Amino acid sequence: MKGLKLGSKIIFVINSLAAFLLLISYVLPYVPPKSFASLSVLSLGVPLLILLNAIFFVYWLLRVKKQMLLSLVVLLLGWSYINSMYKFSSSSDVKDDANxxxxxxxxxxxxxxxxxxxxxxxxxxxxxxxxxxxxxxxxxxxxxxxxxxxxxxxxxxxxxxxxxxxxxxxxxxxxxxxxxxxxxxxxxxxxxxxxxxxxxxxxxxxxxxxxxxxxxxxxxxxxxxxxxxxxxxxxxxxxxxxxxxxxxxxxxxxxxxxxxxxxxxxxxxxxxxxxxxxxxxxxxxxxxxxxxxxxxxxxxxxxxxxxxxxxxxxxxxxxxxxxxxxxxxxxxxxxxxxxx
Missing domain, CATH: 3.60.10.10 (Endonuclease/exonuclease/phosphatase)
Structure with missing residues (x-):
């Protein structure tokens, strides 16, 4: 965090926490609630964590700071999560008697x-x-x-x-x-x-x-x-x-x-x-x-x-x-x- 002002350092700490929690959430589909119910609760917050990391990525990108890589890497690692949350393309119904x-x-x-x-x-x-x-x-x-x-x-x-x-x-x-x-x-x-x-x-x-x-x-x-x-x-x-x-x-x-x-x-x-x-x-x-x-x-x-x-x-x-x-x-x- 060298070269960052105090305010930017605080923002990066929050960014790091959001990135860490999103990274942890990637293992949640494999964790039975009966074994780790407290950890499973985190799955409810995944959409918010994705949005937060996207915001942090844009924030650092606009400032041309290497800190943007943190959220970018975490988001790319969980690309399937983003696909579950938001679809960038659509498919129209095909009119067919078989449908x-x-x-x-x-x-x-x-x-x-x-x-x-x-x-x-x-x-x-x-x-x-x-x-x-x-x-x-x-x-x-x-x-x-x-x-x-x-x-x-x-x-x-x-x-x-x-x-x-x-x-x-x-x-x-x-x-x-x-x-x-x-x-x-x-x-x-x-x-x-x-x-x-x-x-x-x-x-x-x-x-x-x-x-x-x-x-x-x-x-x-x-x-x-x-x-x-x-x-x-x-x-x-x-x-x-x-x-x-x-x-x-x-x-x-x-x-x-x-x-x-x-x-x-x-x-x-x-x-x-x-x-x-x-x-x-x-x-x-x-x-x-x-x-x-x-x-x-x-x-x-x-x-x-x-x-x-x-x-x-x-x-x-x-x-x-x-x-x-x-x-x-x-x-x-x-x-x-x-x-x-």
Whole structure:
């Protein structure tokens, strides 16, 4: 730091800390929350760390200082992280009869508790769905006691189903020949699946809602929370998510069908949870064909992508879109897929 003034030295120290934390975050997808839950919490801050390092790089670059190399090297080492956060190119939907679309949307109980000031949220969600007409529709935080009806669709768990938790439902324009639920213990969350027939193929579609941390997104309410309480809450959540994912993976391993996984993971693409679900055989449809930040959750501090549609390598990803519609605390996402 020779030749730097005091103010610049302080800035470089902060820069070094941000670079170090981002570097550490690169190992987080390989660290089980049950073993190192405290370290896993860092995965939530990765988008902010990327933005900070980008700002520091530009700051030193404009001053033609060699300190710019620190953040530049760390960012380049984690290029795949940047690709998960922001897509610099986009892919338009290919109009083809072989294509079919899959939408995932956490509808937040259709605004049952008036989180949003509008009284027509449920009707607006229904209107939005009908305008997009996805071939497969996966909803989380869905109220089977207050169901919606979609003409031309088969459905599973859209209305009360004995022995199966409400919350998740799947609609499909293709016939459903089998369905079921994977009940997560000690929680309202679960995973459901359907096996559908598309022409000569049988496809399995999962949707789930992993354990939520319950962290407030309202800035004023968040200020009232102690850091210790927030930290403990997130650690506990990540451990529960690992248990849920292990149950899900065991269930998925018993199927040989071509598979699509959708849902609200309540975790980021930089986490152990995401890596375990995605594995090596699935493609993240946003990374394959999305654009921009791909933000799926309305968090005021930085863009969070916690809702996903993953398709195994049998599928070609021809398009992806995140919809900027304020109907929930989540944003709907849709991908266009095809089979050879």
């Amino acid at each position: 079919f679309s899959v939408m995932s949307f956490n509808v937040r109980l259709f605004n049952r508790f008036d989180w949003l000031p509008r009284k027509t949220i449920k009707e607006d969600i229904l209107k939005f769905i009908k305008s997009e007409e996805p071939d497969i529709l996966c909803l989380q935080e869905y109220r089977s006691g207050d169901p919606i009806s979609l003409d031309g669709y088969y459905d599973f768990n859209a209305r009360y189903t004995e022995g199966i938790k409400s919350g998740q439902t799947i609609f499909s324009k293709f016939p459903i020949i089998n369905s079921g639920s994977l009940e997560f213990p000690n929680t309202y969350n679960n995973a459901i699946f359907v096996d559908i027939v598309k022409q000569t193929d049988t496809l399995r579609v999962y949707t789930f809602h992993l354990q939520s941390s319950g962290i407030e997104t309202d800035v004023e309410k968040l200020k009232k929370e102690t850091s210790g309480h927030l930290f403990k809450q997130v650690r506990s959540t990540f451990r529960a998510q690992q248990d849920q994912v292990e149950l899900f993976l065991d269930h998925k391993s018993k199927s040989n069908y071509k598979t699509i996984i959708t849902g609200d993971f309540n975790n980021t693409p930089y986490s152990y949870i995401y890596r375990m679900i995605k594995g090596d055989e699935f493609n993240d449809t946003f990374e394959a064909a999305g654009n921009g930040f791909g933000r799926t959750y309305d968090f005021k501090f930085f863009p969070l992508r916690i809702d996903f549609i993953l398709a195994d390598e049998s599928f070609t990803v021809n398009g992806f879109k995140t919809f900027d519609v304020k109907l929930s605390d989540h944003y709907p996402i849709k991908t266009t897929l095809s089979l050879p």
